[in-house]
Amino acid sequence: MRWVRYQSDGQAVYGIVEGDHVQPVTGTPFGDHQRSGNPVALDSVKLLAPVIPRTFYAAGINYEAHVREAATLLGAEPNLPEKPDIGYRANNAIIAHGEPIVIPSDATERVHYEGELVVVIGKQAKNLSEADALSCVLGYTVGNDVSERTWQASDRTMWRAKNTDTFKPMGPWIETDADLESMQTTVTLNGEIQIEFPTNDMIFGVETYISAMSRYLTLYPGDVIWMGTDGSSKNLKADDVVEIEISGVGTLTNPLVAG
Secondary structure, eight states, X not given: OEEEEEEETTEEEEEEEETTEEEEEEEOTTSOEEEOSOOEEGGGSEEOOSOOOSSEEEEOSOOHHHHHHHHHHHTSOOOOOSSOOEEEOOGXXXXXXXXXXXXXXTOOSOEEXXXXXXXXXXXXXXXXOTTTGGGGEEEEEEEEOOEEHHHHHHSSSOTTTXXXXXXXXXXXXXXXXXXXXXXXXXXXXXXEEEEEEXXXXXXXXXXXXXXXXXXXXXXXXXXXXXXXOOSOOOOOOTTOEEEEEETTTEEEEEEEEXX
């Protein structure tokens, strides 16, 4: 099932994508809901980010090739993580599929994409084993963890490098039936494929992260976990268009504009 969040009569509502139409519902995918009203054409609605999370979690470095490429650029030995580490991002940075990523006027040329799988929590969870970890997952969506690398290196925190307004596109919907093992991530820049990698080729998988996190943190419906990226990115500029496709989930597309 594909859950989409969209604007209707000035309100944010949920619907179920069926082919090229959206079936309106009352309620949300995180609680009671029922079909209501007539289907509307998918291309006629304004899509919103599929969820505004209560807590916005982000996995640390989580793909080996990404670690090794970053080390090569720095002239250092790769330092693979020994345990899953979690960070946080800010809701102010979230935008929807199709909305523009705004490059601040004082940003350097080192603005990069990061194509990421996003886990959407559907049930409250605490102290889950790895075997039971996926029981709290509603589904998956696609994220672009836009990053300003010069700020990331120079600031003592990543407050602007990762959390500048519009730096966290997410969408287009939540797919509840996706299979982690069959997912492939493809990042396209201006129509040209830049990188492809098996989405689940993580150092620590979704189950490991959820189990480790839920030992200390209560996960709530609507929380999201961004799972990291592989490879490296070219510098982005105004008028570029980034597409991130995760097979079985969807394609997130956003243009870039100058701020």
